[in-house]
Amino acid sequence: MKIGVYFCNCGSNISDKVDSQQVRQVIEGHGDVAYFKTNDLMCSDDGKQFLSDDLAVEKPDRIVIAACSPREHENTFMRVLTGAGMNPYLMQMVNIREQVAWVTDDVDKASAKAAHFIKGAVKRVGFHKPLEKKSIDMSPDVLIIGAGPAGLKAALTIAETGRKVTLVEKSPAVGGQPVLYEEVFPNLECAPCMLEPILNEILHGEHAENIEILTMSEVVELTGFYGNFIAQIKKTPRYADLHQCIGCGECVSVCPVDVKNEFNNGLDDRKAISLSFAGALPNVPFIDMTACLRAKGEDCRLCEQSCPLGEGIILYDDAEEIVERRMGAVIVAVGASLYDAGLIPKLGIGTVPDVYTSFEFERLLSSTGPTGGQLVTSSGKVPESIALIHCVGSLDSNHKEYCSGVCCQSAFKFNLMVEHKLHDTHIHHLYKELVYPGKEEFFLYKRAKENPNAVFTRYRNIASLEITAAEDKEGGSIIIKNTLYEKAAIKADMVVLCPAMVPAKDTGKLNEVLGTTSDVYGFFEELHGRLDSVRSKVRGIYIAGACQSPMNIAQAMTQGMAAAGYVLNGLVQGKQLEIEPITASVDEERCSGCRICMLLCPYRAISFDAGKKKSMVNEVLCQGCGTCVAACPAGAMNSNHFTNEAIFAEIEGVLA
Amino acid sequence: MSDNNNGAGGGFEPKIVGFLCNWCSYAGADKAGGSQKSYPPNVNVVKVMCSGRVDPQFVLKAYSSGADGVLILACHPGDCHYKEGNYRAMQRHRMLLRVLNQHGIESERCRFDYVSAGEGDRFISVLTEMVETVRALGPLSKAIISDNISSNIIEKRS
Numbered sequence: 001m002k003i004g005v006y007f008c009n010c011g012s013n014i015s016d017k018v019d020s021q022q023v024r025q026v027i028e029g030h031g032d033v034a035y036f037k038t039n040d041l042m043c044s045d046d047g048k049q050f051l052s053d054d055l056a057v058e059k060p061d062r063i064v065i066a067a068c069s070p071r072e073h074e075n076t077f078m079r080v081l082t083g084a085g086m087n088p089y090l091m092q093m094v095n096i097r098e099q100v101a102w103v104t105d106d107v108d109k110a111s112a113k114a115a116h117f118i119k120g121a122v123k124r125v126g127f128h129k130p131l132e133k134k135s136i137d138m139s140p141d142v143l144i145i146g147a148g149p150a151g152l153k154a155a156l157t158i159a160e161t162g163r164k165v166t167l168v169e170k171s172p173a174v175g176g177q178p179v180l181y182e183e184v185f186p187n188l189e190c191a192p193c194m195l196e197p198i199l200n201e202i203l204h205g206e207h208a209e210n211i212e213i214l215t216m217s218e219v220v221e222l223t224g225f226y227g228n229f230i231a232q233i234k235k236t237p238r239y240a241d242l243h244q245c246i247g248c249g250e251c252v253s254v255c256p257v258d259v260k261n262e263f264n265n266g267l268d269d270r271k272a273i274s275l276s277f278a279g280a281l282p283n284v285p286f287i288d289m290t291a292c293l294r295a296k297g298e299d300c301r302l303c304e305q306s307c308p309l310g311e312g313i314i315l316y317d318d319a320e321e322i323v324e325r326r327m328g329a330v331i332v333a334v335g336a337s338l339y340d341a342g343l344i345p346k347l348g349i350g351t352v353p354d355v356y357t358s359f360e361f362e363r364l365l366s367s368t369g370p371t372g373g374q375l376v377t378s379s380g381k382v383p384e385s386i387a388l389i390h391c392v393g394s395l396d397s398n399h400k401e402y403c404s405g406v407c408c409q410s411a412f413k414f415n416l417m418v419e420h421k422l423h424d425t426h427i428h429h430l431y432k433e434l435v436y437p438g439k440e441e442f443f444l445y446k447r448a449k450e451n452p453n454a455v456f457t458r459y460r461n462i463a464s465l466e467i468t469a470a471e472d473k474e475g476g477s478i479i480i481k482n483t484l485y486e487k488a489a490i491k492a493d494m495v496v497l498c499p500a501m502v503p504a505k506d507t508g509k510l511n512e513v514l515g516t517t518s519d520v521y522g523f524f525e526e527l528h529g530r531l532d533s534v535r536s537k538v539r540g541i542y543i544a545g546a547c548q549s550p551m552n553i554a555q556a557m558t559q560g561m562a563a564a565g566y567v568l569n570g571l572v573q574g575k576q577l578e579i580e581p582i583t584a585s586v587d588e589e590r591c592s593g594c595r596i597c598m599l600l601c602p603y604r605a606i607s608f609d610a611g612k613k614k615s616m617v618n619e620v621l622c623q624g625c626g627t628c629v630a631a632c633p634a635g636a637m638n639s640n641h642f643t644n645e646a647i648f649a650e651i652e653g654v655l656a
Numbered sequence: 657m658s659d660n661n662n663g664a665g666g667g668f669e670p671k672i673v674g675f676l677c678n679w680c681s682y683a684g685a686d687k688a689g690g691s692q693k694s695y696p697p698n699v700n701v702v703k704v705m706c707s708g709r710v711d712p713q714f715v716l717k718a719y720s721s722g723a724d725g726v727l728i729l730a731c732h733p734g735d736c737h738y739k740e741g742n743y744r745a746m747q748r749h750r751m752l753l754r755v756l757n758q759h760g761i762e763s764e765r766c767r768f769d770y771v772s773a774g775e776g777d778r779f780i781s782v783l784t785e786m787v788e789t790v791r792a793l794g795p796l797s798k799a800i801i802s803d804n805i806s807s808n809i810i811e812k813r814s
Contacts, residue, residue, distance in 0.1 A: 068688045070703075099701055103780075105694045113697040120700065509685025537739060568679070582705070600708075602739040625738035626709030642705060649715050654700035655671055655722040 001126055002034040004060035005118060006051065007066035008042040010097050017101035022111040023066075023118065030656075031122045034060065039553065044075045048080050055084040058364075062125040066094040066118050087130035089641060091582070092121040094522035111149035116654045123653030126648040134619065135576035139328040141167035142567050143168065145219055145510070146611055148176020148552050150545025151333035152198050153560030159202075159210035166212045166325045167202075168233055169220055170506075173280035175199060176335055178278065179554055180263065181375070182366040185409040185552075186440040192279055193454060198280050198546030215242075216286065217508075220322070224513050226540030226570075227577040239273075245313050247283030259291040261370070265360040265629035270368035273303045273314075278368035287314075327482060328571040329540045330561045332524055333556075334510060336546035339400055339499040344643050347392065347497055348467035352478060353378045355467060355495040358410050365417055375421050377477065382427055383493035387480055388414055391432035394500040396462055402521065404550035407498040408435045410594060412444035414496060419451055426488050427454040430465070430480065451616045460484060467495055501550035514606050516541055524548050534562045540593070540622055542566055582641045583622035584629055588614045590636030597628035670790035672775045673718040674699045674727040674783070677707040679737035679774045680684045681729035687776030696787040699727060707731070708741025712752045713764060720801050724789035727783065732770040742770070762798045764789050 005027055009015035024036045035058065041047045041560070042065065061084075063076055070093040096114040104110035142158050143149045147169035155165045167174075178184055178191040201419075202211055214235055221232035239253075255271035262272070263277045272291040275283070293300040294316060300341040304314040338357055341349040348355045354377045356364065367373035377383050387601035388411045393399035408431070415427050429448065434456075436445045448454050459465060459482055466481040476491030503522040511518050516536040524543040527535040538541050542563035545556035571577065584605075593613040598606045605621035606628060609615075615637075626639040635644070676682040682703050688695065706712060707730035715726045728749060730742035749768035756766055767786055771779045 069682075069689070071686060095686070095689075095701070098686040100697070102689040102692045103695050104697045106697075109697045111698075118699050120702065191712065219796060335667060602741070602746065624704035625741050626705060627738065627741045627744050630709050630711040631744070639705075639709065643711060644711065644713070647702065647704070647711075647714055650702050651673060651714060651717050651723075652721045654673065654702065655718070 001032040001060070001061045003032045003122055003125060004054075004063045005033055005036045005122065006042065006054075006063060006065045006067075006611045007036065007038040007157045008047070009038060010068060010101075011041055011284075011426065014067070014097050014101045016434065017104060017107060017109055017110045018096055018114045019111045022108070022304050023115045026115040027118055027122070028357070030119055032062075032126060033122055034058070038129075042067055042075055048076070049108065051080050052084045052642075055081070055086055057443075062092075062128060063089050063095060064092050064118060064121040064125055065369060066096045066114065069095045070099040078602045082630045085133075087125070089131040090125070090126065090128050092125040094118050094121045116656075119656050120650040120652075120654035123656075124233070124646045124650035127643060127649055128641070131581035131640055136227060136579065136620065138571055138577040139229075139326050140573040141165070141325075141327040141570045141649035142329050142331060143229070143231050143325060143327045144331045144333060145642065146170075146176070146333035146545070146547070147174035147213070147215075147334055148333060148335045148545060148556065149178060149195070150175070150335075150556040150560035150563075152195070153557045154200060154203055154331045154333060154564045155211055156201055156205075156207070157561050159207040159567060161573075162207075162210065163208050163568075163634060166231075166233075166327065168217045169213065169215045169278065170218050170334075172215050172238065173276040173282070174202065174213065174215065175281065178357075180366065181362050182369075183413065185406075185413040186438075187443075188413065188416065191553075203281060213282070213643075214323070215282065219312055219510070219513055222330065224326075225566045225618055226622060229327050229330060229540065231325050231327065231330070232324060233323050234403070235321045235323060236314075236322055237289070238284065238635055239286050239318045241288070241313050241315060242282055242284050243285040244309065246309065247285070248308060249276070249285070250306045250308055252285055254302045254306045256300070256302065256510075257291050257293060259288065259447070264363045264370045267360060267363060279602055280501070283364055285311060299320060312582060328577075329500065329542065329567045330514065330515065330569065331542045331544055331560075332510065332516070332536070332547055333544045333560060333563075334504050334507065334547045335556075336501045336523075337504045338549065341392055341497045341499050341501045344393065344462055345390070346463070346466045348469075348478075348495070352467055352469050352495075354383075354478060355497065358407070358414075358480050358496060358498045360413060361496045362410075365414070365421075373421075375418065377493050379477075379632060381493065382422060385426035385428065385492045386414075386418055386494045386496065387428040387430060387475055387478070387492040388491060388496050388498065389430045390434070390498050392462060395432055398463070400500040400502065400521065402500070402550070403433065403435055404501040405435055406501065406550060406552045407467040409441060409444060409552065410498075411458050411498050412436070412448045415448040415454055416444060418446075419453070419631070425453060426610070427451065427490075428480075428492060429454060429456045430459050430490070431456065432459060432462070453654070457488070493560045498560075501546060507547065514538065514541055516543070534559050535566065537602065539623075540570075579619050582623065584617045584622040584624065584626065584637055584639050585619075586615050586617055588612065590634045591615055592634050592636070594633065596633065600627050615630070668791060668795055670698050670724040670729060670787055670795075671722055672699045672725040672786060672790060673674045673723045674701050675707065675714060675727060676701055676703055676729050676771075677709075677731060677737075677742070678703055678705045679778070680731035680735060680770075682705070683773035683778070684729070684771040684775045684779040687774060688779045689776075691776045692781060693777075695784055695813045698787045699783050706736070706738045706741035707738075707745035708738060710745055712748055712755070715752060715756075719761065719796060721763075724793075724796045725767070725786060727786050728766075728768045729779070729782070730768070734773050735772060761796065762793060764793060765796060
């Protein structure tokens with residue numbers, strides 16, 4: 001084997017401390033070293049030309065480049081090799097600048113150290129194999145789970161480039177949590193109005209044909225891998241024709257069945273056939289078969305009979321269906337939920353009348369909500385005072401340690417909305433910490449502070465608050481006691497709890513279906529908190545919005561676009577998916593089928609071939625860390641470019 | 657040219673092999689280079705993509721090839737580029753120490769530690785401490801190696 005060694009002086013950066021002649025004496029004649037050449041600046045245009053020309057003349061089998069850190073110019077030299085017709089993996093770079101010249105005072109010692117490093121590389125490079133990037137077919141289509149702000153923005157961004165998107169939404173309507181809000185912070189914009197243009201684009205816009213919306217649906221199985229996923233999606237029957245129904249609502253008014261309305265948090269009733277809420281899109285009702293008289297054996301046809309379009313719109317025969325979709329990538333945007341304030345029983349949720357969560361209060365304030373926007377207590381009285389309790393379950397090691405960052409904003413928003421509706425109502429803010437970062441967010445805080453009817457009181461610990469119904473209704477029907485300061489009891493007619501944001505209910509189940517992971521708090525776990533917050537740890541599955549971390553609408557929208565960016569960048573229509581060659585591979589002869597590698601792989605890149613009883617590596621998913629290789633008790637696992645042989649040889653070489 | 661294994665004064669110069677993960681520790685070593693502070697030249701770096709790739713055999717191989725000490729440097733907990741390779745490396749290191757002890761190799765000759773990409777100074781201090789520790793222990797007895805860690809056994813499996 002003919003090995004060439006190139007020694008870069010790096011101007012004088014290396015040659016000042018490493019004497020190339022001393023190194024040459026040790027290296028020449030070592031192993032298969034055929035020649036040793038120096039160059040003043042290999043990364044310069046002249047240096048690259050020199051290398052390229054020299055490779056053409058010398059035609060070495062392998063080369064070693066002793067220069068700067070491979071983190072700096074390994075790719076540069078790999079490109080030169082490729083250009084010169086040599087496989088780029090037949091090179092080993094030696095870092096004699098950052099790790100030798102710059103950190104060793106003595107020229108003799110530096111030269112000796114450089115020689116050790118180069119000997120290691122020379123021994124190692126003999127075991128290098130030419131590696132090629134592979135490419136495979138892939139689908140540029142995308143599955144998006146969750147039609148809230150993050151999912152909608154991602155869907156629209158992707159669809160606008162001509163890609164096909166399947167948008168799966170569990171509930172009967174799109175828009176997510178904010179469409180239920182009358183006004184959103186920081187500027188009290190009406191949320192449905194704000195989302196309207198996006199919803200309109202999604203449903204009826206120029207690119208709507210690229211977006212398939214499956215409401216009342218959930219992903220029940222995902223197989224395959226990046227570029228080639230296959231999803232099984234369960235569609236719950238709506239019992240109404242999505243395409244023909246005009247959403248007039250005639251059928252709803254005739255329905256004889258009343259059930260709790262989950263869209264108003266159970267604060268009022270809806271019919272068994274219902275539109276989720278006024279203005280819900282798609283504007284088509286659904287039948288809740290758990291409540292419908294037909295499910296109880298009665299032949300009620302009132303909704304069908306009342307339909308002005310006649311028969312065929314209400315579909316009693318509609319049935320559950322599993323549909324299959326193939327796609328290259330998945331974006332999870334299932335949003336979040338609120339911490340269960342019932343876990344802090346002294347706060348009186350569910351036991352003391354007129355104690356509400358922030359979600360419930362949103363609906364009470366909404367003109368499409370259970371009271372038509374009238375802010376009244378359960379006894380129909382205008383509240384004289386309202387207590388807004390911040391940080392319910394937040395910043396508390398007994399509950400959720402983190403700050404959700406948005407609850408203060410909604411509490412300040414409530415302050416202003418109450419002020420607008422009821423000028424004289426007193427507002428008590430009970431808070432642990434006040435948080436309002438950002439360029440607009442101070443505004444609502446300022447307005448709350450300026451409200452002459454608002455009082456801010458800091459509490460130390462949520463456990464010290466006790467909310468009970470007042471026996472003496474004078475000054476308010478509810479008493480909020482602070483057990484740390486007995487005298488500091490506050491009376492109010494209504495209490496709004498602003499709980500921490502927590503993962504949506506089925507996050508764990510969805511993680512299992514997708515093969516993704518959850519973090520310590522149960523949110524979808526990101527690949528890296530700062531660098532890659534919208535990538536999950538499974539390649540090709542992205543996470544956007546409040547399913548990743550507590551966040552506001554702006555942040556969720558931004559993450560939706562970021563996820564779309566990854567998809568558009570990674571899966572380019574008409575192109576194949578390139579696979580990096582530094583991956584693990586299995587020597588089937590040696591594999592005993594113990595599956596230790598499978599347990600260790602952090603990317604689920606290893607599967608088990610039950611027929612052969614051998615492990616298999618998926619090269620698309622494998623990231624080439626080599627954790628499985630080090631663990632394989634049979635020595636059957638190999639890592640390309642970092643083979644045992646190569647590393648053993650390098651160890652021998654550096655110590656020779 | 658003097659060899660760093662036989663210092664100019666004829667004193668013992670330990671030979672140490674350092675397994676550095678590509679993302680944190682190797683970058684940390686580069687960071688130390690950028691600061692241009694001198695440190696002992698006794699550590700020969702072998703780069704791996706992840707500390708999780710460090711097969712205990714590599715450590716044994718280093719001793720059998722003449723190393724007096726081995727350093728395994730990983731990303732800090734939670735920072736691993738490959739999620740959890742550093743935890744695997746740490747677990748393996750603990751087990752490996754038991755094996756090494758049984759063969760008469762002191763724990764101090766095999767150090768596992770964390771160096772991030774930003775910690776040039778930490779790289780220097782960990783490495784300098786390692787060199788001084790092994791210098792104080794003296795050379796690793798060749799008898800231990802030939803009796804207990806046969807290079808044949810190691811390489812047969814590779």
